[in-house]
Amino acid sequence: MEYSEIIRKRKREDFIFNVIGIFCTLVGIVTLGALIVDLVMDGFQKLNWQFFTSYPSRFADKAGILSAWVGTLLVMLVTAVTAVPLGVAAGVYLEEYARRNWLTSLIEINIANLAGVPSIVYGLMALGLLVYQLQLGQSILTGGITLAFLILPIVIVSTREALRTIPQGIREAALALGSTNWQVVRHHLLPYATGGILTGVIIALSRAIGETAPLVTIGALTFIAFLPPSPIQSEPPYISFDWIWSPFSVLPIQMFNWVSRPDRDFAVNAAGAGLALITATLSLNAAAIFIRYRMRKKITW
Amino acid sequence: MRKLLSILVLLFLLMSCAKRQESEKLIKIDGSSTLFPVTEAVAEEFQKQKQGKIRVTVGISGTGGGFKKFIRGEIDIANASRPILKEEMEQARANGIEYIELPVAFDALTVVVNKENNWVDYLTVEELKKVWEPEAQEKITKWSQIRPGFPDEKIVLFGAGADSGTFDYFTDAIVGKPKASRGDYTASEDDNVLVQGIEGNKYSLGYIPFAYYAPHSDRMKAVPIKWDKNKVKEPVVPSLENVLAGIYNPLSRPLFIYVSKKSLEEKPEVREFVEFYLKMAATLAKEVKYLPLPEKAYEMGLQRVARMQTGTGFGGIPEVGLGIEEILNRPPKS
Numbered sequence: 199m200e201y202s203e204i205i206r207k208r209k210r211e212d213f214i215f216n217v218i219g220i221f222c223t224l225v226g227i228v229t230l231g232a233l234i235v236d237l238v239m240d241g242f243q244k245l246n247w248q249f250f251t252s253y254p255s256r257f258a259d260k261a262g263i264l265s266a267w268v269g270t271l272l273v274m275l276v277t278a279v280t281a282v283p284l285g286v287a288a289g290v291y292l293e294e295y296a297r298r299n300w301l302t303s304l305i306e307i308n309i310a311n312l313a314g315v316p317s318i319v320y321g322l323m324a325l326g327l328l329v330y331q332l333q334l335g336q337s338i339l340t341g342g343i344t345l346a347f348l349i350l351p352i353v354i355v356s357t358r359e360a361l362r363t364i365p366q367g368i369r370e371a372a373l374a375l376g377s378t379n380w381q382v383v384r385h386h387l388l389p390y391a392t393g394g395i396l397t398g399v400i401i402a403l404s405r406a407i408g409e410t411a412p413l414v415t416i417g418a419l420t421f422i423a424f425l426p427p428s429p430i431q432s433e434p435p436y437i438s439f440d441w442i443w444s445p446f447s448v449l450p451i452q453m454f455n456w457v458s459r460p461d462r463d464f465a466v467n468a469a470g471a472g473l474a475l476i477t478a479t480l481s482l483n484a485a486a487i488f489i490r491y492r493m494r495k496k497i498t499w
Numbered sequence: 500m501r502k503l504l505s506i507l508v509l510l511f512l513l514m515s516c517a518k519r520q521e522s523e524k525l526i527k528i529d530g531s532s533t534l535f536p537v538t539e540a541v542a543e544e545f546q547k548q549k550q551g552k553i554r555v556t557v558g559i560s561g562t563g564g565g566f567k568k569f570i571r572g573e574i575d576i577a578n579a580s581r582p583i584l585k586e587e588m589e590q591a592r593a594n595g596i597e598y599i600e601l602p603v604a605f606d607a608l609t610v611v612v613n614k615e616n617n618w619v620d621y622l623t624v625e626e627l628k629k630v631w632e633p634e635a636q637e638k639i640t641k642w643s644q645i646r647p648g649f650p651d652e653k654i655v656l657f658g659a660g661a662d663s664g665t666f667d668y669f670t671d672a673i674v675g676k677p678k679a680s681r682g683d684y685t686a687s688e689d690d691n692v693l694v695q696g697i698e699g700n701k702y703s704l705g706y707i708p709f710a711y712y713a714p715h716s717d718r719m720k721a722v723p724i725k726w727d728k729n730k731v732k733e734p735v736v737p738s739l740e741n742v743l744a745g746i747y748n749p750l751s752r753p754l755f756i757y758v759s760k761k762s763l764e765e766k767p768e769v770r771e772f773v774e775f776y777l778k779m780a781a782t783l784a785k786e787v788k789y790l791p792l793p794e795k796a797y798e799m800g801l802q803r804v805a806r807m808q809t810g811t812g813f814g815g816i817p818e819v820g821l822g823i824e825e826i827l828n829r830p831p832k833s
Contacts, residue, residue, distance in 0.1 A: 256540040256787050336573075414560070417529075417568070421539045421557035423546050445525075445556050455559065458689045459536065460710040460788060465691075 237473050244470025253423035254452065258463035261456075263471050265422045269338070269446035270407060270478075272426060276342020276442065277349065277406055282399055285350050289357025289395075294383055313351035320348045321412030329416055336417030338426060339442040344412050349402035356398020360391035393493025400486035404479045410450040419447045420455045449475045524768045529558035530565020530578030533664060533708060534754045537604050538578055540783040541776045548775075553768045562664050566757075570596055575762035575769050579755045580606065580664035585815030597760035597809040600831055601773070601800045603780045605790040607709040607737040608669050608750040610722040613701045618642070618649050621723040621734030624749065627673045630654065630704070636681040642702065650702075656684030657693040657705030665690075669706055672749040694719075709737055713788045724750060742790050753792075753826055760809055770804070777801050803831070 252262025296302045324344035334340045364387055372382045426444030429437060449471055456468035528538055535557065542555040560568065562579045569577035570590045582600070583591075591598065610627065612619050626645050629635060642649035659666035661678065666686075671677040687693055690711040697703045698718050712721055723734035724747070731746045741747040756776065762769040777800045781791040802808075812829030 253543075254539070255543055256536060256783075417558060417560070419529075419556045419558045420535065421542055421555075423543065424551065424554050445527075455535075458532070458691060460690070460708070461536075461714055462691075 237469050237476065240466055241469030241473040244466055245473060249470055254421050258461060258467055261467055263449065263452055263474060265425060266447050266449045266452040267474060268425055270448045272338050272441060273341045273345065273446065273448060274403060274407060276339060277345040278403060280343055280346035281349050281353050285353025286357050286395060289354045290383055293358045293361045294379065309351050309354055317348055317409055318411040318415060320344055321415030324412065324416050335443060336445055337443045338446045340416050341413050341418060341446060344416055345406040345409060348412065349406050352402035353399055357395050360394025361387055364390050390497060393490045397486045397490045400482050404482040407479060408450055408475065410454060413448055414451060418451055419445055420451060422447045524553045526553065526555045526769055526772050527574040528576040528578060529560050529568050529574050531562040531580040531664060532559040533580040533606060534578040535559050536787040537784050537789050540787050541779055544779060545772055545775050569757060570594055572596055575759055577757040579757055581668065582813035583757065583811050588815050598757045599760060599803055599809055600811045601756050601758065601803060602753040602792060602796060602826060603756050604754045604784045605742050605792060606752050606754055607742050607747050607790060608665065608706050609709050609712040609737045610706050610724060611697050611712055611719050612722055613697060613703050614719055615701045616720060619722055621725050623725040624673060631680055632674045633679055633681055636683050652702045655700045655703045657696045657703060658684050658686055660686045660688040663688055665708055668752050710789050739790055743793055760807060773804055774801065
């Protein structure tokens, strides 16, 4: 066979893979695009002030998502406050402190496995442990902690990935100057890793925001026409955390309920709620990209 | 400064965790998703009337899930699309939970076909059994096998998913045994999926709750049902009149709320809510396109509440094809 022919054959193979690659990339993007276009067409008319400030109702045109989006926001807050310190601390420990032995390997394998456990299993665990054993009730606190368990592996893994990208020389230089391990972590590693960690946290949160199954399991509600008590009070001590004990609903549950109702007018509401949810997710992701970009720019090594 | 702040925040957290407010008036309801739209409507109106002084929450854990919470004493009222079962009765007794059983609305399981289907004028329970029994799997596949004269075309079947109360009731009523069904059909817990499938296929046959048929009645056909054991020997269409007259059998089923006796005694707001429910159910059920019970049934319910008659009229065994009078005339037993 002549060389020119071999080259032609290889170029052809290259071209074929190129086409396959483009096709595979497009499958995901086109699906997402079609989904968003469909949602916007159905749900855009619902995105008005009234929709965001009304409680659920039996009348499709009067029903809104107030209790659902407030619930989603508060649950996410609890999730972030719980999962971030736990996950980052665990990630730092595993990466910077823990000795490499069979125990750490075992822990690492288990964290990887946890990331693959179906979310309903977390719901069942939370029902037994948080709701019944620890008596936390079917509250925002329980919901937030449940989702925190769910995203903990993602936070740990992304913290470790972020720490690994920092050159070894920085650790060695700091240690050579007499820093303790903690000083290295506190003054050098954490500031450099913040971008990566935050990206991981936000992506984890945008996964948690769409979860339905574990929250239904622990007893999130469908019809709830009041808000949790306000965190700011007029009397001392001015701040109240009573809201963490409040019953709640979240956007995906509200959406599911509307989709499955007999009256088709509710399908438009479901699309509106879906649009609100997808906007929240996309803006979280956009924030992640932005933060990563800003942090990368600051790093000079 | 920063340390001080973080200590303060911690203190606040601890303080707020220590006191747990439960003084508010809260009525907790959970259970069947079939009954959800009715209970939601009642809860909405009730809260409006009380101007937010009493709060009501409604969940959809399903009838079984609702009873589980009810038996543990976590909720005041359980929504149910079937009567309480024997095991649930025993667990309730063991936990010291007494309940008042109140039928609040009707559901008529509706057998539906495509709009262009011009050969089905009615179906008998036997014919339906022939299609849906487990033995029919992969054997009864063509319309002509149901009744000679029907077209020689493949039947496209749609039905409820195995976790729903609708599935339990339909199989019990038609095949004669709860959960005994063929498996080779399009099953979904989401009735809207079934509605779309039936609308889109000329040779379709399926069953859905009446509330899902009613808004689509111009786009598909409800099949009249003929049953030998029925009072009326003619085929009967599912409709408000026929259900109220107690002649749409065996596919009409009562929907219930179960109220905890303890909640009724200790929480005056629960009593108020239940009375409101029974008074408003007829109007509100119609509004959300469900089938209300006859007036008499709600009066009877109010009496049950006033007299605190606990227990169930069903004895924990699933039954089908009971008329409303029969249901009401059965004295509840604990």
